[in-house]
Amino acid sequence: MSNLTDTQIRVLELAAARADALAMPLPKGLHGAAAKKAVARMVDHGFLEEVDANASRDEPLWRETGDVHGKTLIATEAGLAAIGLSPAEIRNRLDRRYPVATEPTPSAPRAGSKQARLIEMLSVPGGATVAEISEATGWQPHTVRGTISGTLCKKLGLDVISEKTEGRGRVYRFSSS
Structure with a gap:
């Protein structure tokens, strides 16, 4: 180990104990000016x-930056090496900190659920209007539109199109229907 203080060693040991080498939260008793x-x-x-900071993982913040993120602290390779971790252990921690992105695999909706009913309604050749979907599911119109946009299109990757039809108004259906 290099010339580290007891406090610095404790901060790095706690970071090394975490899979992603996150140095936050700091050790108990270390706050204010001493922490800074x-x-x-x-x-x-x-x-x-x-x-x-990764807000989706609720990472603790070191400091606020005024934007949506804020900053957190992570131990670097040099920091992990300073407390005696081997290069293999450091690589292992860094691999867990920055995992390889994989495509999410959307799951099928539960049989009999409102989402399954919505998918059925959009699968028929004529499609369905927001009013028809609201009546079948009990959802408010804004919930229907949000589910189509957010869940079906963005999360499940389904291709939903909408078009105005004579006598029915705006109709939603899958592009292959």
Whole structure:
């Protein structure tokens, strides 16, 4: 180990214990000016790095930045090496911190659910209007439109089209119908 203080060693050990090498939250008792000073020195020495916090994983914030993200702290390769981790252990932690993105596999809706009923209604050649879907599911019109846009199109990747038809108004259906 290099010339690290007990506090710096504790911060890095806690980060090393986490799968993603996240250095937050800091050890109990380390807050305020002492925390700022310790973190600033560790960032200057390259042992910690400030990165955008991942809000979807509820990562704890080191500091607010005024945008949607905020900043959190992660231990760097140099920081993990400073507490005696081998290169293989460091690579393993970095691989878990930055996993390879995989395509999500959408699951089929539960049989008999409102979502399954919606998919059935959009599968018929004539499609369905928002009013017809609202009546069948009990949903408000804004919920129907949101489910079509958010769940069916964005999450499930289904190709839903809408078109105005004479006598019915706007009709939604799958493009292959």
